[in-house]
Amino acid sequence: MESANSASAKSCSSGTYSADSGSSACSPCLQGYYQESNDATSCPPCERGKFNAATRQPACQPCAPGQYAPGTNHTACVLCATGSIAKVGGQSVCSNCTDGFFAGAPGQSQCTKCLPGTYAAVNGTETCTPCPVGRYFDFIGASECRECEVGKFQDALGQQSCKPCVGGTATDRNGSVTCTACEAGKYQIQSGQTLCVPCAAGKFSLTQQSECSLCGEGLFQPEPGQSVCSTCPTASISTVERKVCECGIGYFATSTDKTMQCAQCTDGMDCPRPGLVAGNIPSQNGWWRASNESAIFLQCLQSANCVNGGCAANRVGPLCAVCDDGYQAATQASECTPCPSRNTSIANTIGFSILLVAAMCVVFYVMWRAEPIVVPKASPYSTVRAFTAEDRSPPNFTYNL
Secondary structure, three states: OOOOOOOOOOOOOOOEEOOOOOOOOOEEOOOOEOOOOOOEOOOOEOOOOEEOOOOOOOOOEEOOOOEEOOOOOEOOOEEOOOOEEOOOOOEOOOEEOOOOEEOOOOOEOOOEEOOOOEEOOOOOOOOOEEOOOOEEOOOOOOOOOEEOOOOEEOOOOOOOOOEEOOOOEEOOOOOOOOOEEOOOOEEOOOOOOOOOEEOOOOEEOOOOOOOOEEOOOOEEOOOOOOOOOEEOOOOEEEOOOOOOEEEOOOEEEOOOOOOOOEEEOOOOEOOOOOOOEHHHOOEOOOEEOOOOOOOOOEEOOOHHHEEOOEEOOOEEOHHHOEEOOOEEOOOOOOOOEEOOOHHHHHHHHHHHHHHHHHHHHHHHHHHHHOOOOOOOOOOOOOOOOOOOHHHHOOOOOOOOO
């Protein structure tokens, strides 16, 4: 580099100088230097952020945007590196792009925002990074990607959104890469869910099911969240809900616990429908049993006395053979009617006695007033005749009262 001359050159114009005081010749300022004054004895170097690519320059040129000059006497500016910029000219340094932005080529004057699905976590990034699996970003300029919410997942890079879990799957974690299949005995009919739901009693499911299946005929399942159904015991059928089994028509359950067994109905039992148990079997008309818990049915002496699983009106006791208190029946086949009260019986007896005495008085009075009846003696020679219809008529007695 050429230093300033001590002697003042004569008649030197700007961009030139004369270092020798005795010389009339002027020297041009070299590249990277300048001289804006006349009759200069030296040329100063271009300042930082400026340059001169030619000689004999009266001034230095500022670096263009996207370029910089870090020191003095530069003959050319340097392009900003990738990941950095110079927004305006005349810069001595370049600025790094902030997080969420990038500069993918040298000599840039502006940083570019990261596209959706990408991010830049640090300053000075030359390219944005795709969001990893399990994350997403749906706007530009991201410095980090968001985790997928519960019920959603993302198994691809650089995505702007997450996908909901489909039916039969679920996830309760943020940032899921995949959804978990519902285990056997559970289901999920809706998408985007966090948990699988246990199957209700009477239903079952295999793995990754969107709904549970009803147990088939003759099968049942009393517990929720099951993967199989059980077979009903012999002579029993499953209910509509398939939660339990019940004995079929003509049978009854000897117990109601899990070891249910069905027994065939015997004489006297009324078994027209399924689902009967030992304690609720109705009796046939004409049959009787001691209690609902009894399995012994006896035929009544009179069928009409045992009806609708119980005794006829006002009848009680074994086989409904006796009338209830306050009732009476002439025979086993008769209805039980209220017994008469004691006052009624006494009145009836007195009335009957009065009528009997009055009748006797009338008879005695008639006999006392009657005249004697003379019966003629029959002749031994009377003619014997046949008995006719007139003889059947009663004699006509006339009483003179």
